[in-house]
Amino acid sequence: MRYAMAVDTKKCVGCSDCVVACQTENDVPIGYCRDWIVEVTDGTYPQLELEHRSERCNHCENSPCVRCCPTGASHYSDGGIVMVTKNKCIGCGACIASCPYDARYTHPKGYVDKCTFCIHRVQKGQQPACVAVCPTKCMYFGDLDDPNSDVSKVIKKRKYKTLIPEAGTKPQLYFLI
Amino acid sequence: MREELIVSGRMNPHIDPQLQIWEWHIPAYLFLGGLAAGILFFAGYFFIKGKSEEYPTAVKLAPIITPVLIVLGLVFLFLDLKHKLYFWRLYTAIKLESPMSWGAWTLMFIMPLSGIWAALNIESLFPKWDWKFDFVKNAIKWLRNYQKPIAWAMMILSVILGIYTGILxxxxxxxxxxNTSILGPLFLVSGMSTGAAAIIILSKSKKERHTFAQIDLLLIAIELFLIVHMFMGFRASSQVQIDASEMFLGGDFTAPFWVFVVGLGLVIPAALEVMEMRNKKVPYMVAPALVLMGGLLFRFIMAYAGQMSRWLY
Structure with missing residues (x-):
């Protein structure tokens, strides 16, 4: 099993619904967020190109955060989802410094927090909160090992990119272009 | 022109707009760890060589302050943790891929060793020292039989401690x-150089000071070579590392790094040590004090600048 997410940059309008859904679903403390929208403007007026990306933890296959964690709090869970065990985390910050995507932050309670791909929903067969609420249905989630999952099908059909693959992390967030 | 904006208003504290996860605690700890490693290395080395009488400061006096340095460093590390009550989790896991894990284990072993070494030598420096309890006296008597293996363990662990501060x-x-493998050796050499400097400051014998000035000079030369080598590596590497080196070659860190770390912290003390060797009248405290200042500043600059360097996407 290999969970992954695909985000269609042609469909995303940058409404931030996914951000709010995540904050609500996961009780993210005020002023923090586990996912966010990046707006890229390329070119000079009037030849402009616009891209919207809903970004979050890439649940890398070769995660520097799991490697750097001195206590084993950061670990791979079901389907390669990168998780943090709260009562093993000492809040040293090594994983935050090691993440090229800056996807982690220190929770006000002291431990490190991040996107979980809504593992509590996924294990019940539901979609992650951000995917479920997307009004343009630009996000796809599923098991890459299953050729019939939403994400496998869309990745097969469309061109995509991942973020800084040259960092060697093997990210599992695919951006359809 | 390309502009990337986070439009959903991401402002995760300590990460946005720029990573600030490690403040003064970490560079201060890296300095103390390197200094302790340097002092313990020389203590172990010269004891094994049988030169305890020739270099009493290096073998006996200076190591007495190392338990204090290490404990202070650990206090800083503890203060840096955000989930403090769980710090003991460091010692319920051994993760070889995580430098912080094996660094924590190294500290776990070297701290008692440095304490034992200090206890073994404290009587020779303070003749009126009294342990009060017989079992302490007996334990120290027993440990004295194993002083040579202790010296070996201390020397090896001090190299691991010194190099770990960079590999971290x-x-x-x-x-x-x-992200350059030069950083391990560079921090090790810099730590040993600060160790030699501390020994020079504490030493009362001219001969000992002279030897350690020579050692320090060699270490400074190696350090300068490694710094040049590090920047050559950056310039020849990928765009992100070229950008990282720009911070020191025209960017914000240019003046503090080249003036205070390289100039005042390495080149001038080296020149003063050469002058002293040629029997010119130089106050002997100046060069080692500058070395210590340079070592401390070097770690602060590397820790802060490193957090400003990042991948682009």
Whole structure:
């Protein structure tokens, strides 16, 4: 099993619904967020190109955060989802410094927090909160090992990119272009 | 022109707009760890060589302050933790891929060793020292039989401790400035140089000071070579590392690094040590004091600048 997410940059309008859904679903403390929208403007007026990306933890296959964690709090869970065990985390910050995507932050309670791909929903067969609420249905989630999952099908059909693959992390967030 | 904006208003504290996860605690600890490693290395080395009488400061006096340095460093590390009550989790796991894990274990072993070494030597420096309890006296008497293996263990562990302070940072692929394997040896050599400097400051014998000035001079030369080598590596590497080196070659850190770390912290003390060797009248405290200042500043600059360097996407 290999969970992954695909985000269609042609469909995303940058409404931030996914951000709010995540904050609500996961009780993210005020002023923090586990996912966010990046707006890229390329070119000079009037030849402009616009891209919207809903970004979050890439649940890398070769995660520097799991490697750097001195206590084993950061670990791979079901389907390669990168998780943090709260009562093993000492809040040293090594994983935050090691993440090229800056996807982690220190929770006000002291431990490190991040996107979980809504593992509590996924294990019940539901979609992650951000995917479920997307009004343009630009996000796809599923098991890459299953050729019939939403994400496998869309990745097969469309061109995509991942973020800084040259960092060697093997990210599992695919951006359809 | 390309502009990337986070439009959903991401402002995660300590990460946005720029990573600030490590403040003064970490560079201060890296300095203390390197200094302790340097002092313990020389203590172990000259004891094994049988030169305890020739270099009493290096073998006996200076190591007495190392337990204090290490404990202070650990206090700083503890203060840096955000989930403090769980710090003991460091010792319920051994993760070889995480430098912080084996660094924590190294400290776990070297701290008692440095304490034992201090206890073994404290009587020779303070003749009126009294342990009060017989079992302490007996334990120290027993440990004295094993002083040579202790010296070996101390020497090996001090090298691991010194090199770990650099590898801790170089393991982070996400921060291009740190992500160079030169950083391990560079921090080790710099730590040993600060150790030699501390010995010079504490020493009362001219001969000992002279020897350690020579050692320090060699270490400074190696350090300068490694610094040049590090920047050559950055310039020849990928765009993110070229950008990282720009911070020191025209960017914000240019003046503090080249003036205070390289100039005042390495080149001038080296020149003063050469002058002293040629029997010119130089106050002997100046060069080692500058070395210590340079070592401390070097770690602060590397820790802060590293957090400013990042991948672009």
């Amino acid at each position: 940072l170089s393991a982070f692929n996400a921060r291009p400035l740190w």
